[in-house]
Amino acid sequence: MKVSKLIELFRTPNGYYAFDANMDEVVKLSEDSYSYLSESIDGENHTTDEPSEIKQLVADGYFASQSGVQRVKHFYSDYIEFFLERKLSKITLQLTQNCNFRCKYCIYSEDHNNMQRKHSAKRMTWDTAKKAIDFLKLHSIDSSYVNIGLYGGEPLIEFTLIKQIVEYATEQFMGKKLTFNITTNASLLTDEMIRFFEDHDVSLMISLDGPESINDKNRVFADGRGTFADVAASIKRVNEVAPEYAKRMSISMVMDPINDFDQINDIFSELPQIEGDNLQASIVDRDYDESDNVYAEDFTWKFLYHKFLAILSSYERVAKKDVSPIAIQSFSGTKQKHETFGTGAKLREIDAPGGPCVPGQLRLFVNVNEEMFPCERVSEKSPAMRIGLLDSGFDVDAALNLLNVGNLTESACKNCWAFRYCDICAKRADDGTSSLSASKKLSFCTEVKSSIRDRIVTYLLLSEIPEFYAEQMKRK
Amino acid sequence: MKDKVTLYPFSLELTAMVRNFAQVQDKLELEGVATMPSTTFLGNDLSCLSNKDLTGFSISEAPNIENDKYSGLLVPRHLSEDDPADCKVIELVCQAAERGKKILCCDDSMDDIPSSIRQMAKSSRQSIELICHDGKDTIKPTEFEYGQLRTPVALVGELIAQADSFDVIVNLHLALQRSGIKALVISRQPVGRLAGFASVNHILKSGLSENGKILAINKYVQELEQINLPDIILVEAPDPILKYNNIAPNGFGIQSYMLCQAVPPDYILCCMPYDMVDQQLIGLLSKDFSVRLGASISAVCMSNLIVDSASVIQAKEISFVRVDMDMIRDRIAQIGNSSVVPIFDSELCDGEGSALRWLGI
Numbered sequence: 001m002k003v004s005k006l007i008e009l010f011r012t013p014n015g016y017y018a019f020d021a022n023m024d025e026v027v028k029l030s031e032d033s034y035s036y037l038s039e040s041i042d043g044e045n046h047t048t049d050e051p052s053e054i055k056q057l058v059a060d061g062y063f064a065s066q067s068g069v070q071r072v073k074h075f076y077s078d079y080i081e082f083f084l085e086r087k088l089s090k091i092t093l094q095l096t097q098n099c100n101f102r103c104k105y106c107i108y109s110e111d112h113n114n115m116q117r118k119h120s121a122k123r124m125t126w127d128t129a130k131k132a133i134d135f136l137k138l139h140s141i142d143s144s145y146v147n148i149g150l151y152g153g154e155p156l157i158e159f160t161l162i163k164q165i166v167e168y169a170t171e172q173f174m175g176k177k178l179t180f181n182i183t184t185n186a187s188l189l190t191d192e193m194i195r196f197f198e199d200h201d202v203s204l205m206i207s208l209d210g211p212e213s214i215n216d217k218n219r220v221f222a223d224g225r226g227t228f229a230d231v232a233a234s235i236k237r238v239n240e241v242a243p244e245y246a247k248r249m250s251i252s253m254v255m256d257p258i259n260d261f262d263q264i265n266d267i268f269s270e271l272p273q274i275e276g277d278n279l280q281a282s283i284v285d286r287d288y289d290e291s292d293n294v295y296a297e298d299f300t301w302k303f304l305y306h307k308f309l310a311i312l313s314s315y316e317r318v319a320k321k322d323v324s325p326i327a328i329q330s331f332s333g334t335k336q337k338h339e340t341f342g343t344g345a346k347l348r349e350i351d352a353p354g355g356p357c358v359p360g361q362l363r364l365f366v367n368v369n370e371e372m373f374p375c376e377r378v379s380e381k382s383p384a385m386r387i388g389l390l391d392s393g394f395d396v397d398a399a400l401n402l403l404n405v406g407n408l409t410e411s412a413c414k415n416c417w418a419f420r421y422c423d424i425c426a427k428r429a430d431d432g433t434s435s436l437s438a439s440k441k442l443s444f445c446t447e448v449k450s451s452i453r454d455r456i457v458t459y460l461l462l463s464e465i466p467e468f469y470a471e472q473m474k475r476k
Numbered sequence: 477m478k479d480k481v482t483l484y485p486f487s488l489e490l491t492a493m494v495r496n497f498a499q500v501q502d503k504l505e506l507e508g509v510a511t512m513p514s515t516t517f518l519g520n521d522l523s524c525l526s527n528k529d530l531t532g533f534s535i536s537e538a539p540n541i542e543n544d545k546y547s548g549l550l551v552p553r554h555l556s557e558d559d560p561a562d563c564k565v566i567e568l569v570c571q572a573a574e575r576g577k578k579i580l581c582c583d584d585s586m587d588d589i590p591s592s593i594r595q596m597a598k599s600s601r602q603s604i605e606l607i608c609h610d611g612k613d614t615i616k617p618t619e620f621e622y623g624q625l626r627t628p629v630a631l632v633g634e635l636i637a638q639a640d641s642f643d644v645i646v647n648l649h650l651a652l653q654r655s656g657i658k659a660l661v662i663s664r665q666p667v668g669r670l671a672g673f674a675s676v677n678h679i680l681k682s683g684l685s686e687n688g689k690i691l692a693i694n695k696y697v698q699e700l701e702q703i704n705l706p707d708i709i710l711v712e713a714p715d716p717i718l719k720y721n722n723i724a725p726n727g728f729g730i731q732s733y734m735l736c737q738a739v740p741p742d743y744i745l746c747c748m749p750y751d752m753v754d755q756q757l758i759g760l761l762s763k764d765f766s767v768r769l770g771a772s773i774s775a776v777c778m779s780n781l782i783v784d785s786a787s788v789i790q791a792k793e794i795s796f797v798r799v800d801m802d803m804i805r806d807r808i809a810q811i812g813n814s815s816v817v818p819i820f821d822s823e824l825c826d827g828e829g830s831a832l833r834w835l836g837i
Contacts, residue, residue: 075751076782079782079797079799082527082782082797082798082799082800083784083797086527086797086798087784087795087796087797089787137516138516138517141515141516141517141524141525141798142795142796142797142798143795144795145791174512174560174561174564175485175512175561176512357786358786361786362786362790
């Protein structure tokens with residue numbers, strides 16, 4: 001039996017499964033069918049006859065010998081101009097390239113991440129900020145709500161500019177839902193700023209990486225001093241000055257997996273003002289770095305253990321207080337993704353791998369030089385990532401090129417079981433030149449497939465609970 | 477002599493109404509159209525907001541009530557006292573009334589009109605006219621008796637909100653009028669009352685039980701049928717006619733379902749986003765509607781919308797982008813002949829003949 005590479009097999013303690021990417025379905029199999037399919041995928045000679053279950057599934061359209069995708073092309077390719085002209089929903093403004101911190105993993109570090117710009121004293125002028133707001137207004141006719149992100153460097157260095165932006169945008173977008181958010185290290189936060197943000201409903205996100213012992217390893221001032229004490233004081237101050245507003249404040253935590261996971265979680269006892277519900281945890285981004293993350297064993301297994309506890313906690317089998325809020329948040333994200341998994345969105349003749357958004361439409365980033373990028377995470381030094389200038393508008397061809405990053409690796413993508421759930425966007429094909437790199441993109445495939453496998457395994461576990469673990473999980 | 481008014485605030489659903497203002501009613505003359513401050517393209521034709529055909533009216537910001545040349549105001553929709561932008565409109569309306577300008581406020585019922593405008597209307601009857609359900613037929617659930625309508629009913633429903641159902645209603649109403657056919661039109665837009673359209677919004681918003689609302693609508697439409705003796709009843713669905721997906725349920729089509737129980741349709745015209753117009757999907761929807769709503773799809777309006785699927789996932793609500801009408805018309809020309817049901821655009825630009833054929837006219 002010849003099968004395409006769009007099938008991935010899964011085995012749990014209770015059953016055998018195949019994920020058929022063409023059909024976007026997980027199919028439960030007998031052990032014989034599983035073994036037979038496994039041999040087919042590996043190209044081995046079959047040791048048994050084709051099971052009747054497989055024959056029936058093949059007759060029903062499963063396990064096709066070819067990919068359903070004939071051509072890789074993003075569905076919005078023909079409409080990208082309309083999205084960029086009429087449907088921008090967010091703009092992120094780089095208010096300054098300056099920062100009073102020198103975090104060791106920072107993507108703008110002078111020592112590494114050579115594909116990104118470096119810290120500098122360049123700042124956004126009011127003219128540029130106003131032009132960017134006008135640009136958003138002009139390009140969001142079809143958006144019922146818009147968001148303006150205040151970003152840096154450290155944006156609080158430019159508080160006067162922030163006030164001008166918030167006041168001007170509020171006036172300009174009257175009648176449309178407008179929100180603001182700011183990502184800051186909070187070390188410069190004053191009572192005046194807190195009150196201004198509260199009055200104008202600016203969502204405050206503060207970066208903090210864990211307790212003092214962890215945070216201060218990486219997050220330091222330019223003179224090398226640790227930053228924890230200052231940031232913690234600011235967080236406490238927000239709670240004192242504006243307690244209601246403080247409930248909406250969120251914490252961005254970048255986890256360096258070289259640290260002990262339990263130690264990272266000490267932040268919640270060290271700084272009780274931080275609540276798990278408002279936490280956004282992520283792993284250090286090294287896409288533009290020359291080095292990879294190093295995972296300590298005490299990070300990996302403890303995180304996995306807490307994820308397991310988070311599942312039990314969601315069934316009220318373990319008290320929430322005994323589970324890492326980071327793991328609870330991570331599991332909650334996985335659970336939400338289940339809503340969009342396996343909904344039967346079959347692969348189409350013309351289709352594109354998941355991953356790229358319409359570049360610029362979802363979170364357009366404008367830097368101090370008035371250059372436009374798909375988001376704040378891409379390299380400002382890469383010509384391939386630049387999708388226009390405020391004055392001349394979008395370079396639609398450049399945006400289209402990023403949207404169709406799947407074309408770079410068409411053959412591999414068409415025959416990949418992870419096609420629908422892949423999250424590789426153009427950033428991961430960016431090698432700093434004016435064109436995207438297929439080899440760089442493919443270098444992320446193993447990691448992405450592994451993450452999708454994890455997601456499907458969790459999906460299977462949750463699906464099996466009512467059937468196999470009902471007694472243990474049932475609320476007593 | 478017609479009263480001159482500026483329509484304020486404009487919303488996209490009113491594009492066809494504005495374009496055909498002189499044809500749909502004969503009481504007012506539209507002097508201008510003003511939009512909320514966030515609107516762009518000031519001075520350009522209103523059509524650029526919906527990416528549709530020209531309307532002949534340009535975009536202007538809130539009317540200047542200091543200007544003596546400016547005559548009156550037409551408020552086409554409900555103004556919410558909880559919405560800061562609407563509050564600015566309410567303030568301006570009151571200032572205009574104080575200066576003796578003619579004001580017409582359209583809403584679903586007296587209770588929906590902002591209290592400050594209602595109070596001014598009481599004290600200055602000459603200058604403020606409230607166009608809404610008059611509340612004369614007080615709803616008494618015990619009197620309802622479900623009855624059959626004798627006139628054919630055509631339902632115009634949208635798969636997603638703002639897929640042009642009101643534009644279609646206005647254009648169909650005019651096409652029927654030109655063909656000598658009398659239509660009783662029931663629309664969800666308060667401004668429709670200016671054109672003589674009825675509305676059941678006041679019943680849907682009432683405190684009646686679901687059962688009571690269905691019976692009340694049925695009774696209300698029966699009475700309208702008896703008074704007007706129409707050749708056809710054209711009804712605009714009050715909300716999108718079915719659930720979109722688990723992430724964005726789209727109101728589950730509950731109100732449309734209730735309306736179809738009260739006023740069972742004989743024909744359904746389905747307004748679909750451009751990217752969803754597909755023969756297989758039309759077939760599946762048609763089967764579903766015939767069971768659930770009482771009639772299959774008789775015709776499709778291809779709206780110039782493309783659903784923004786990333787926004788559906790992220791914001792858990794349906795939003796869209798509007799493409800050029802040329803793109804719509806090219807697509808209709810490509811697939812129109814092979815389609816099992818007539819397909820046209822919201823402007824009925826491919827001729828009234830095909831737009832009415834689905835009604836057997």
